[in-house]
Amino acid sequence: MLAFIIRRILQSCMVLLTVALLAFTMFRFVGDPVAQIVSLDTPAEEVRKVRESLGLDDPVVVQMGRYLYKAVQLDFGISYQFRQPVIELLAERAPATLELALISSFLSLAIGIPMGVYTALRRDSLFARVFQSISLVGVSLPTFLIGILLIYLFAVTLGWLPSFGRGQVVTVSGRWTTGLLTASGLKALILPSITLGLYQMTLIMRLVRAEMLEVLRSDHIKFARARGLTTRAIHFRHALKSTLVPVITIAGLQLGSIIAFAVITETVFQWPGMGALFLKAVQNVDIPIMAAYLMIISALFVTINMVVDLLYAFVDPRLRATIKG
């Protein structure tokens, strides 16, 4: 077991190292850091000094090591367009993105699971068919189109909800800004979180339905029926419980991609988050921000993946057996 944990952690570190290498290559070779700092009429002597101060004359391996050493301390360099440390820019915008992502995941679970259970139990009812069709539309419509549609309906036509920004935010515990404590902040969250969560919701609904149908056919449910338990107990106590394990896993894994997909939602709703910052960096070739975002997102993905794998090893006796054997 210990060997498995160590191997899994080492594997994650290898992945992170690969991504860091990629980020460094981008940082060092794609954008010329010097050209971004000096202007055309800077004297050659000055340019040489800048090069030296940035350590660009050292061997590449040394530079790579330095980049990694700094990255571990969350120092990702200075943004070309804002002339500010990248980590400060990201930290400033992280609360907005994380809040949006968490609310969206929560929504997608809170709505997706009941819809999935319903469509599995009442497979041929009218509502089940309606839900199934909605889920296909949800998968087919691009995120940005859903956002535009919601804005047109609820912001432009009906005027109920704001179409951009976070509303009023309050600062809690020093740097964390939250929109969850004010009425306008909560109102501003509604449309973006629906937009971001819709795809995950349909995914979870389809997954719950498929898993539930599978579980209802299994032996332990047949046995529960044979024992004469009530349908309600069978469905919600026994079947739902075994359905939810894989669903929670997928939902956990999806949290990472929700944060990545926030790029689109944040653009549509002018949400001041990390995704919007990343997109701006791509448009303006702000390599330090792109490299930092790449590393942070991959660290997030790798950590989530690893935790899920390890949890599985702890929970599932079959997997434990194969690890030992």
Next chain:
Amino acid sequence: MTLPSPSAGPNPSGDSLWSRIMAHDLTYLFFRSPLTVVAAILSMAIMLAALMAPWLASMDPFDPAQVFLADANIPPVWQDGGDPRFVLGTDDQGRDLYSAILYGMRVSLVIGLSGVALAATIGITLGLVAGYAGGRIDAVIMRVADVQLTFPAILIALLVNGVVQALSKGSSRETWAFGVLILSIGLSFWVQYARTIRGSTLIEKNKDYIHAARLVGQPTPLILLRHLLPNVIGPVLVILTINLGLAIITEATLSFLGVGLPPTQPSLGTLISIGNKYLFSGDWWIVTFPGLTLAVFVLSINLIGDWLRDALNPRLQ
């Protein structure tokens, strides 16, 4: 092949291709599902319209000589202020929306199809090599695939886009936007093909016909292409269909985010992005019609993909 065999019963060899297609299980299943038939007709119609855009459109929206700024933001013909020359209205540069959608769909389709083709080529090649060679080559390829699979396609596409933009400083977006979009889509979608092909290759490579081909001394590339490929390509069909929808969405999203095609060569995504700017001033048509076209097309493709997956799934038959 994993495709279902032609329906049982004597099948005289003199049958024409048409009657053999009509007697196929897949054809039977197809006509049993009315929704799929509708989806197929819709997507075929949209593709045909895009293909024949120069004959169907009332103007060439890419030709500056035919576009007048004075015609900008005219509503559709059934609204007040509509102009019979522009049935669906015009966009902010005075382009006829109906013509722009036809040409835009064409651009979206070309990029989507080429992107998927590139992804499939990369994925199938790497999958065949990984599965057939095994060992260290296999490990390296599949590790890369694992790492990439953790990133959403749109993020990879954005990164590729940013890197190319940095490398091509100076040259204008028009010259490389097309190629970069295809490259981004190709690089973000190959993993699924590689995994599927590798899986089937691992099974097929130990069968007698492959051993036989090796024994008679055929070169490895020939074995891979002539013998292995036809036997592992079946499941790729479903991925291709579903990926086309995804690729078109990805292109539209990138263009919407402003890192895809420039407004001078609009795809559907670019048109939607233009329309989004005018949503608040009440010019609803610029975003609605391109958006609707995109949604209907992708939905139809996904319906066909869903059906194909079920129809080719031996467990459901």
